[in-house]
Amino acid sequence: MLINGIDLLAVANANDFAVPAFNVSDYAMMNGLFEISEEKNSPLIIAIHPDELSHIGVDMLPAIIARAHRATVPVTIHLDHGATYEQVLVAIQSGFTSVMIDGSLLPFADNVAITKRVVDAAHAVGISVEGELGTIGKTDSEAEDGTANIIFTDPDDAVKFIASTGVDSLAIAIGTSHGIYPAGMKPELKLDLLREITGKVGIPLVLHGGSNNPDQEIGEAVRLGINKINISSDIKSSYHSKMREVLADPGVREPNTIQPPCVAAMKVTAAQKIDLFNAAGKAALY
Secondary structure (H helix, E strand, O other): OEOOHHHHHHHHHHHOOOEEEEEOOOHHHHHHHHHHHHHHOOOEEEEEOHHHHHHHOHHHHHHHHHHHHHOOOOEEEEEEEEOOHHHHHHHHHHOOOEEEEOOOOOOHHHHHHHHHHHHHHHHOOOOEEEEEEOOOEEOOOOOOOOEOOOOOOOHHHHHHHHHHHOOOEEEEOOOOEEOOOOOOOOOOOOHHHHHHHHHHOOOOEEEOOOOOOOHHHHHHHHHOOEEEEEEOHHHHHHHHHHHHHHHOOOOOOOHHHHHHHHHHHHHHHHHHHHHHOOOOOHHHHO
């Protein structure tokens, strides 16, 4: 069942769980994420970053849309970290049912302006919009864009931002980073800040950089009001680590030999995230 992000996250917000937003970068990964979500009866967000979209191509979108329509769980197809108005328009035209415009590196007024412009365009065709206020860190060169020093979200600015833009969900900065944390770097979420933001805003809140963080902190963030968590590095690491093992055999060449064990490894990681986010079984609420 394909739906937009407003309808997907409203249920999560009302029932205290977070929907996993799994980043997709190839067809086999996509199928595996649909499978595990259906097995766990969990709602699903298929997230595609512009870099990933440049890899898979917009021509893959009809296949994702068709699979979402066949799914036994609610699914949203989401543009992750759209950087420009033009990128968002391409996503809307391609069939995404949710878009993110990331103006977090812009001055506050400019972030409001571009986010409001995207909201006006997306809402006109029934598509939900996620904005971002504050910045996410970046741990390595393979990670999505981020900043060397995290700018934490100001709760009062969040209230103003939501009122000025009309966004449907808000990605906030409470201490996470994109990528896999290197040895010696200890992630620590500012859960008191999250509690304060939750107390001031009513829309669903989003946590980016959810990979490789301590489960206890992520679980507490869900209990405190996070309704969408982006997971990219963790599932890709599981998938490609298994692929390296499989390809160590020089005689292996067929995709049906190579990819199924990689998908199986990724599904184990994805299942653990679904349980951690309290999303298992929640498809029954839709």
